[in-house]
Amino acid sequence: MDFTLTEEQRAIQMLARDFAREEVEPVAADRDRITDWQERMPWDLTERASALGLRQLPYPEAFGGAGADVLTLCLVGEELAVGDLGFAVNIDQTWKLAHILDKVNEPLREQWLKRLCDDPRFLTAIAITEPGCGSDHQGYFDDPSIQLNTRAEKKDGRWVINGMKHYISNGPVASLYVVAARTDSSKNLREGLTGFLVPRETEGFSVGRVHEKVGQRLSMNSELFFENLEVPEENVILGEARMFEIRGKLLSMGKPEAAANCVGVGRAAFEKSIEYARERVQGGKTIIEHQAVAAMLADMAVGLETARTIIWRTAWAVDHQEPYDFTLGWKAKIHASEVAFDCARKGVEIFGGAGIMQAAPMEKYLRDASTFLHSDGTNQILRLRTAKAYADGTASSF
Numbered sequence: 001m002d003f004t005l006t007e008e009q010r011a012i013q014m015l016a017r018d019f020a021r022e023e024v025e026p027v028a029a030d031r032d033r034i035t036d037w038q039e040r041m042p043w044d045l046t047e048r049a050s051a052l053g054l055r056q057l058p059y060p061e062a063f064g065g066a067g068a069d070v071l072t073l074c075l076v077g078e079e080l081a082v083g084d085l086g087f088a089v090n091i092d093q094t095w096k097l098a099h100i101l102d103k104v105n106e107p108l109r110e111q112w113l114k115r116l117c118d119d120p121r122f123l124t125a126i127a128i129t130e131p132g133c134g135s136d137h138q139g140y141f142d143d144p145s146i147q148l149n150t151r152a153e154k155k156d157g158r159w160v161i162n163g164m165k166h167y168i169s170n171g172p173v174a175s176l177y178v179v180a181a182r183t184d185s186s187k188n189l190r191e192g193l194t195g196f197l198v199p200r201e202t203e204g205f206s207v208g209r210v211h212e213k214v215g216q217r218l219s220m221n222s223e224l225f226f227e228n229l230e231v232p233e234e235n236v237i238l239g240e241a242r243m244f245e246i247r248g249k250l251l252s253m254g255k256p257e258a259a260a261n262c263v264g265v266g267r268a269a270f271e272k273s274i275e276y277a278r279e280r281v282q283g284g285k286t287i288i289e290h291q292a293v294a295a296m297l298a299d300m301a302v303g304l305e306t307a308r309t310i311i312w313r314t315a316w317a318v319d320h321q322e323p324y325d326f327t328l329g330w331k332a333k334i335h336a337s338e339v340a341f342d343c344a345r346k347g348v349e350i351f352g353g354a355g356i357m358q359a360a361p362m363e364k365y366l367r368d369a370s371t372f373l374h375s376d377g378t379n380q381i382l383r384l385r386t387a388k389a390y391a392d393g394t395a396s397s398f
């Protein structure tokens with residue numbers, strides 16, 4: 001095993017670290033409290049991330065990206081989330097399309113890649129969840145009675161999509177969407193779900209309610225509506241009824257990246273706790289000298305180190321191991337999200353009364369960290385899927 005980062009990886013990690021510390025973190029807390037989502041949306045930071053090449057990092061160099069691998073995205077995702085988790089999620093969601101680019105029809109790919117890389121505000125979204133179908137599309141997709149009700153029908157050689165989604169990250173602000181719709185309702189999702197590329201400007205597309213969340217407030221989630229929305233055959237990704245193959249790619253790469261975001265917010269809580277514990281004096285000494293506080297800090301460090309290690313291991317497996325073991329990503333996301341929440345909780349305790357005051361950073365970290373216990377698949381469902389993979393013998397042995 002060799003954990004040495006390449007010079008390029010180290011350089012991009014440092015670039016992201018400086019950007020997050022100098023430009024994201026100083027404004028994040030004030031932004032978080034803005035009530036109007038349109039004012040809260042961090043377009044200025046998105047543009048800066050584009051100028052630094054971070055938003056378009058995994059896209060091909062020929063179009064202005066850097067062709068970054070999953071490990072590099074995890075390094076950058078962790079740094080951005082130290083600055084602000086919601087902002088990191090906006091960027092991370094936009095990386096996801098890069099993971100399925102080879103599945104997108106070629107002329108369409110060229111056309112959208114150029115726009116995506118050139119436009120500093122171009123964000124993307126993946127729309128699967130609906131009010132009647134949350135965990136079910138994560139774990140129980142073999143049941144045809146599942147209430148994923150967005151449907152697409154073929155009419156005169158074009159696909160007509162009707163239905164709605166909710167909770168979609170970047171929902172109200174994306175330029176391009178991957179939308180999952182049923183093309184054969186008699187079949188389960190594995191056999192009857194199709195992925196479509198839907199440009200925002202398509203007639204019949206509209207954004208519904210923007211959900212107000214307690215955490216990740218610099219990331220916007222919303223409902224999306226599709227009313228007799230028409231797309232040509234070439235907008236089908238990979239082929240009819242193949243959304244589950246696409247999702248497999250999104251899952252394998254997306255899970256370690258989401259987990260890296262979690263480590264970022266946990267690390268922010270840890271770093272601020274260390275600073276505070278070195279300065280705050282009670283009982284005649286700095287609180288870091290009290291063993292009860294020191295032990296909490298040590299536990300935070302253990303959690304972060306183990307979470308980062310499983311993320312790097314998973315990222316390596318995504319880039320190098322065939323067949324990829326999906327339980328790696330599930331385990332990484334479960335562990336990292338719980339470590340992040342635990343770091344924020346311990347941070348609140350280390351800050352004492354200040355922990356819950358809006359003037360100190362901890363209450364925001366606690367709100368932010370809470371979002372990933374269920375976002376990207378609830379930890380309960382990911383645990384069930386992990387256990388099932390071991391029971392079935394499909395998880396890799398140690």
Ligand SMILES: Cc1cc2nc3c(=O)[nH]c(=O)nc-3n(C[C@H](O)[C@H](O)[C@H](O)COP(=O)(O)OP(=O)(O)OC[C@H]3O[C@@H](n4cnc5c(N)ncnc54)[C@H](O)[C@@H]3O)c2cc1C
Pocket residue numbers: 125126127128129131133134135136138140166167168169170216221371374375376377378379380381384
């Ligand atoms: C911040 C955020 C961002 C999101 N972004 C996106 C996005 O970009 N795109 C997208 O498509 N979706 C997105 N989602 C949706 C997300 O994937 C779902 O919220 C998640 O899968 C859970 O679904 P649910 O909210 O309907 O909860 P439910 O499925 O209703 O779950 C409620 C509770 O029941 C448990 N449960 C449910 N079913 C079972 C079962 N069979 N066995 C045991 N326990 C069970 C769950 O673990 C949970 O504790 C986002 C959600 C959030 C919160």
